[in-house]
Amino acid sequence: MKITRKAGLGVTIGAAMLSFVSVAQAQQGSPILIGATVPMTGPLxxxxxxxQNSLSMAEEDINKAGGINGRHIKIVFEDTQASNGTAVNAFVKLAQETKPAFFFLSSYSTQNLATAPELSKVQVPAMYAGGADVVADKGNEWMFRIRPADSVSAEGMVKAAVDVIKAKKPGILYIQNDFGQGGAQTAAKRFEAAGIAVAGMEAYGQNDKDFSAQLLSLRNKGADAIxxxxxxxxGALVLRQAKQLGFKMPLVTSSAALVPAATQLLSPSDLEGVWGVVxxxxxxxxxxxxKDYVERFKSKFGVDPDPYGLAYYDGAMLMADGMRKAGTDPKALxxxxxxxKGWQGIGHVYSYDNKGNGVRDLAVVKAKPGTKTLELVQPVSLN
Amino acid sequence: MAMRIPLQIATAIIVLGGISGMVLPEYHLRLLNLSLISAVAVIGLNFAFGYAGLISLGHAAFVGMGGYGLAILTTTCGWSPWLAAPVAIAATAISAGLIGYPLLRLRGHYLALATLGLNVSFYIVTSNWIAMTGGTNGIARIPGLALGSFSFSGEHQFLWLALMVLALIAAAAAALHKSRLGREMIAVRDDEIASEMTGIDTTRIKIEAFVLSAICAAVAGCLFALHMRFVAPEDFTYAHSITYLAMLIVGGEGTIVGAVLGAVLLTFLPEWLRFLGTAYLFFFGLLVLGILVFLPTGLVGLGQRLSRRSAKTPLLASARAPEATS
Amino acid sequence: MADFVQLIINGLAIGSVYALAAIGFVIVYSATGVVNFAAGQFVMFGTFAGVATLVNAQLPWPFAYGAALLIMALFGALFFVSVYLPLRRGSIVTIIIGTVAVSITMQNAALLSFGSWPFRLPSPVEDSAVSLGGAIISLHALAVVAVTAVMVAGLWLLFNRTSVGVGMRAVAQDVQAARLMGLKVNRLLAFSWILAAVLAGVAGLMLGPMWFADVNMGDPIALKAFAATIIGGFGSLPGAIVGGLFVGLSEVLGASYVSSAYKDLISFGIMIAFLLVRPQGVFGEKIQDRG
Structure with a gap:
């Protein structure tokens, strides 16, 4: 397990150096610069x-396929840490010094919100993966979301609880950040609209390690699903502790608990009775x-890809498509x-509305009994 | 005569800052603005710690109160920032007084950990009081400051605002240093019992120092909100409080010049280390440790040592002397 | 009732980890006067020492634990030489900032060598549980409580029945006097750091299987250990234990009976209340002046 990870690190470094060399060789005609601000240190x-991995892979694939009408692209990364301030600094540094034609922002809504005013000043299109609805509702015409909004994810989870599990009295457990607070509120409203009473709502902090109080309290309130x-x-820790507490009721988790970084922490038994809305x-x-993406990613970086990374890959491909057709002029792009409308990515179908929301499809998944291999229960498409 | 040093400091800040503003590229201008905002907060911390010896690890909470105060008044209530800022600052000062009254009986690391707890509590409240603070999503769309048709929105324009505010605060701090209150604070820091015996009301002095420090923090918070146009709980965590304290120590505790130098250095240092890739924090920590070990009196102490060694300019030495307190 | 037992045991298990972290913090503080803000990173290093020996090197249990604690002992010695000795003449604040700087370096070092993916540290009593009055108690949680109790007993013996321990207490009370008595003060100070690091290592090895290991786990633990120290009494070993268990219990019971969103306010609110009303904590501090 660990050995592959170490090897993976070696491969990553090697790949990074190789791509560096190949970019250096391919500099006939200056490449189109793309800025990417992602968290490379800190908790995120x-x-x-x-x-970073999936964007690097996209960069390579785009250049291998002839670049943008013959011109190569080059993605320049800056670290956002887990800090709004650093995220904005990283953005402004790229905007001022690299002057990229396009941006990829991080997947953390507060960082997206903090960066939005600077992006309006620079007037260059950007893709972001923060989920909070408020990012799009603030109406920054330069920002395009490449993942489902949190309200879409919450709606998907409600759908899974109502249609698949047939929950009559669901409980809600959420992490105390923009994602959890927003998602829990949306879910509660949807349940209410569907005429289903919520048994209770419990919160936990981002650094909490024990969820027995929250889980037991939901069980005591008579929740028949959480x-x-x-x-x-x-997320992985919640699933594990629920099993340790002997919970038998169905659990519906959001996408993050089933990314490879999380499932590697779990045993197959931890995933029994767990539905994921990924x-x-x-x-x-x-x-x-x-298949091609998953296999190449794994052989290249030594770890399994996750849907968030895939969204960035799709986003980069969509960007390249746009640059080929509309050029790199910011307004035209x-x-x-x-x-x-209806652009087929690997992970999603992209159709942008006037708020810059592009994705409204999700998937309900479940682990095959006795394994950690996920299988599709049903795709969810909203509106 | 009494106003000479405050004026010198204010002039130096505006001249040096103005020159930097002309030569620096825009990104570094942004960092300069951030370091000036921090400098305002650190000068405040200098009242509490450098002068009165109160170790506060909750300074960022007061920066946050100022920032949130301005953000809430301008967005939810729709006030002009010109009106919102003084109200936010006054509210922060009052809360600092109320918090300080019971808390400042503590000393040393007790006070340090109590204020740390205060900062952690501030984070928990701001991230959960969703109706008021917007929770972890923070408050966006804070209006910028404008004077007639002139808007302080670009980095260049904002630089002038930040420089003026910093110069004002620094000059006021230098004037205070020479005043009776300043001397009383230092007396309390150096020997509390002795100062009590000479008739100084030490509790009152400590609270005044704490409130002054919170006022500067709130000013910095307002500047922060007007610069970022966005505030969120994680902008004001205890880690930020520790950073402010580190800026003061690295610059040279007890001195205004040190507060400013420390703020500038610790804002730019991570930037200069970016070439190290993901290892830059590793070296950042080591460098700060190195400064603490090899420059125990901070950058200001280094400057003094160098100037003393090269040319014993009496004018320079006397200009700095009232500043260096240890 | 079953739920209550469940919560108490879980609270005690978390509290034991906080207590061990707090003990390491207190040992260093009373011997050297250093408020160690890197205490949480010590625990994180302890967990990752376990990751290195158990997961990476795949050593058998006793050897892996031994090797991990040996690594921690060496780390404690290194910390003594490279951080404590150069900083010891600094003021309280210089030392606070210095240990924070080191903790930034430690965290980044862990990220560089172990990456950002979390690890699951195995436990010798993996996944086994006992049923107690309807509550399901994981054997590992019970083991954590038991190991903490053994460590505490061992420390009591060390400080009361061995010359090294008595010497450490002498140094804690008065360095000058201890030196005049012919005690090898530096050696005893070094030993305090090593002991603190080893205790942090034990805490790290025990919490790894419960909580998963990631390189950012240190700071939250340090915060809780600080609260525990204040509540129990700064500089007091029994205080660190009582404080740690109290914080662990208040977290779990507060989340259950008060509010899960505001439960951390309870620990820190009680900590501030203690500071105001009874700054010496439950057990008081003998050595330092206080407000």
Whole structure:
């Protein structure tokens, strides 16, 4: 296990150096510069590394396929840490010094919100993966979301609880951050609209390690299923502790608890009775481009890809498509992106609305009994 | 005569800052603005710690109160920032007084950990009081400051605002240093019992120092909100409080010049280390440790040592003397 | 009732980890006067020492634990030489900032060598549980409580029945006097750091299987250990234990009976209340002046 990870690190470094060399060789005609601000250190680097990997892979694939009408692209990364301030600094540094034609922002809504005013000043289109609805509702015409919004994910989880599990009295457990607070509120409203009473809502802090109080309290309130709004590591821990407490009721977790970084922490038994509402179902059994992506990512970086990283890959491909068709002029590219309808990515179908929301599809998954291999229960598409 | 040093400091800040503003590229201008905002907060911390010896690890909470106060008044209530800022600062000062009254009986690391607990509590409240603070999503769309048709929105324009505020605060701090209150604070720091015996009301002095420090923090918080146009709980964690304290120590505790130098150095240092990739924090920690070990009196102490060694300019030495307190 | 037992045991298990972290912090504080803000990173290093020996090197249990604690002892010695000795003449604040700087370096070092993915540290009593009055108690949680009790007993023996321990207490009370008595003060100070690091190592090895290991786990633990120290009494070993268990219990019971969103306010609110009303904590501090 560990050995592959170490080897993976070696491969990553090697790949990074190789791509550096190949970019250096390919500099006939200056490359199109793309800025990417992702968390590479700090608590969020767990996911940030995935974005960096998948964006690097996209860069390579785009250049191998002839670049943008003959011109290569080059992605320049800056670290956002787990801090709004650093995220904005990283953005401004790129905007001022690299002057990229396009941006990829991090997947953390507060960082997206903090960066939005600077992006309006620079007037360059950007893709982001923060889920909070408020990011899009603030109406920054330059920002395009490449993942389902949190309200879409919450709606998907409610759908899974109502349609698949047939929960009559669901409980909600959420992490105390923008994702968890927003998701839990949306879910509670949806349940109410569907005429289903919520048994209770419990919160936990981002650094909490024991959830027995919250889980037991939901059970005591008579919850017959629990929706969990979580990040990767705490999500895995919640699933594990629920099993240790002898919980038999169905659990519906959000995407993060089933990313490879989280499932590697779990035993197959921890996933019994667990439904996941994930951004995208990623399995080689899907075949086609998904199989190709999953296998290449794994051999290249030594770790399994996750849906968040895939969203960045899809986003980069969509960007490249736009640059080929509309050029790199920021306004033209923005117009092109906002008119995208039914663009088939590997993980999602992209259709942008006037708020820059592009994704409204999810997947309900469940582990095959006795294994940690996920299988598709049903795809969810909203509106 | 009494106003000479405050004026010198204010002039130096504006001249040096103005020159930097002309030569620096825009990104570094942004960092300069951030370091000036921090410098305002650190000068405040200098009242509490450098002068009165109160170790506060909760300074960022007061920065946050100022920032949130301005953010809430301008967005939810729709006030002009010109009106919101003084109200936010006054509210922060009052809360500092109320918090300080019971808390400042503590000393040393007790006070340090109590204020740390205060900062942690501030984080928990701001991230959960969703109706008021927007929770962890924070408050966006804070209006910028404008004077007539002139808006302080770009980094260049904001630089002038930040420089003026910093110069004002620094000059006021230098004037205070020479005042009776300043001397009383230092007396309390150096020997509490002795100062009590000479008739100084030490509790009152400590609270005044604490409130002054909170006022500067709130000013910095307002500047922060007007610069970022966005505030969130994680902008004001105890880690930020520790950073402010580190800025003061690295610059040279007890001195205004040190507060400013420390703020600038610790804002730019991570930037200069970016070439190290993901290992930059590793070296950042080591460098700060190195400064603490090899420059125990901070950058100001280094400057004094160098100037004393090279040319014993009496003018320089006397200009700094009232500043260096240890 | 079953739930209550469950919560108490879980609270005690978390509290034991806080207590061990707090003990390491207190030993260093009373011997050297250093408020160690890197205490949480010590525990994180302890967990990752376990990751290195158990997961990476795949050593058998006793050897892996031994090797991990040996690594921690060496780390404690290194910390003594490279951080404590150069900083010891600094003021309280210089030392606070210095240990914070070191903790930034430690965290980044862990990220660079182990990456950002969390680890699951195995436990010798993996996944086994006992049923107690309807509550399901994991054997590992019971083991954590038991190991903490043994460590505490061992420390009591060390400080009361051995010359090294008595010497450490002498140094804690008065360095000058201890030196005049012919005690090898530096050696005893070094031993305090080593002991603190080893205790942090034990805490780290025990919490790894319960909580998963990640390189950012240190700071939250340090915060809780600080609260525990204040509540129990700064500089007091029994205080660190009582404080740690109290914080652990208040976290779990507070989340259950008060509010899960505001439960951390309870620990820190009680900590501030203690500071105001009874700054010497439950057990008081003999050595330092206080407000």
């Amino acid at each position: 680097s767990l996911t940030g590394k995935q974005y 929706l969990i709004f979580n990040y990767p590591q705490d 951004d995208a179902f990623m399995d080689v059994s899907v075949g086609g481009r998904m 923005r117009e092109w992106l906002s008119s995208v």
